[in-house]
Amino acid sequence: MQYAKEIRILFCADTHLGFDEPVRPRIERRRRGTDFFANFQRVLDSARDRRIDLVVHGGDLFFRSRVPASIIDRVYRMLLEFAAHDIPILIVPGNHERSILPSSLFLSHPNIHVFTRPETKVFEFAGTRIAFSGFPCARSEVRQRFGSLISDTGWAEVKASVRFLCLHQSIEGAQVGPLNYTFRRGNDVIPMADLPSAFDAVLAGHIHRRQILKHRRPDGSSMPIVYPGSIERTSFAERFEPKGYFDLGIGRRIAGGRCRLKFDFVQLPVRPMEEIVLGDDIDQHGVRFFLISQLARLDPNSIVCLKCNEGVASEVRGALTSRLLREVCPATMNIQLGTHLFGRRKGSVA
CATH class of the missing domain: 3.60.21.10 (Metallo-dependent phosphatases)
Structure with missing residues (x-):
């Protein structure tokens, strides 16, 4: 035309x-x-x-x-x-x-x-x-x-x-x-x-x-x-x-x-958005390794949302502290907790 x-x-x-x-x-x-x-x-x-x-x-x-x-x-x-x-x-x-x-x-x-x-x-x-x-x-x-x-x-x-x-x-x-x-x-x-x-x-x-x-x-x-x-x-x-x-x-x-x-x-260029879901087979002692292994598979510039299945134990949810997320998340990424992860709205944490 x-x-x-x-x-x-x-x-x-x-x-x-x-x-x-x-x-x-x-x-x-x-x-x-x-x-x-x-x-x-x-x-x-x-x-x-x-x-x-x-x-x-x-x-x-x-x-x-x-x-x-x-x-x-x-x-x-x-x-x-x-x-x-x-x-x-x-x-x-x-x-x-x-x-x-x-x-x-x-x-x-x-x-x-x-x-x-x-x-x-x-x-x-x-x-x-x-x-x-x-x-x-x-x-x-x-x-x-x-x-x-x-x-x-x-x-x-x-x-x-x-x-x-x-x-x-x-x-x-x-x-x-x-x-x-x-x-x-x-x-x-x-x-x-x-x-x-x-x-x-x-x-x-x-x-x-x-x-x-x-x-x-x-x-x-x-x-x-x-x-x-x-x-x-x-x-x-x-x-x-x-x-x-x-x-x-x-x-x-x-x-x-x-x-x-x-x-x-x-x-326009945008960073990839990825979700990581914790299944009910994860216990509180395995959370750190699980997150490190999952994050390592992603584009280093990813924006990550962390979610939990309904069956995930409260101890596992409690292990998801801001300190842990900052320690395991690469500095090039952003990570946030999914809405209602703890029964209330959550925002960006790392």
Whole structure:
């Protein structure tokens, strides 16, 4: 498929910067936060090196709303250095930022654009006006509020050749998790039927699995709803999911007056996620040897989740101390206890 004067947009989302990146760690060990920063830098470097026309970030730039100042400065300096190459970046605040990015003078750079309210931002590339309408993540009752939020963007009054709707929300039909949970109903789910057909595509963050949904317009054409997914695996529910971003190409007009859109997924490197399961044939004296032998078989950069069968004795579970895990786990790995291993939720320990 050939494109005349193709306009190129890089679309990423859910970078979750600050994940497992403590400012004053009590224990010195490899942290996963480095992986998230490294992949986001790869995204920005790719856009810069290929002279992409625009970068769109679909939300959850940060891992949480209360971010240490050092993390904020680190992230914003990355954005500032990128913006200095005269490539605009457009950001939709997500739910992890509680719908607003931390304030900073860095955000006043003319190439850094943030949806602080429902609005429409227009960019012109190669003589083509492209409108991006959107709003910060609506964290409550978006199903009821969606119509008014869309109207408040003023999209219908803006003249443009191409229109994108930028969101950080769950849309009907999106799937997540190893069991393919599908969003259907609920106050936090936007029905497909409510999406205005005038938009050429929906660019959405929030769902961590890469996917493109199709919404059938009244004229029979399809509107793509694009989720690039997260740039890193945030949990073992994403264990087998590829991570990356989309290159979006905007080409010449086709029948119906719309421009041809092309989406190419670009995969980013991720560390392997592995599970080790303790069977009920392991006793408390054999735990150390079992773990050492199992870990030795894995990629040295693995992220490991330790699980137990229901029949494992309480003495064996009790032997799984943080000290033991740090002693047997190679420094290049991360290891964590599986959810409900001890009857309550557990997190990363080594």
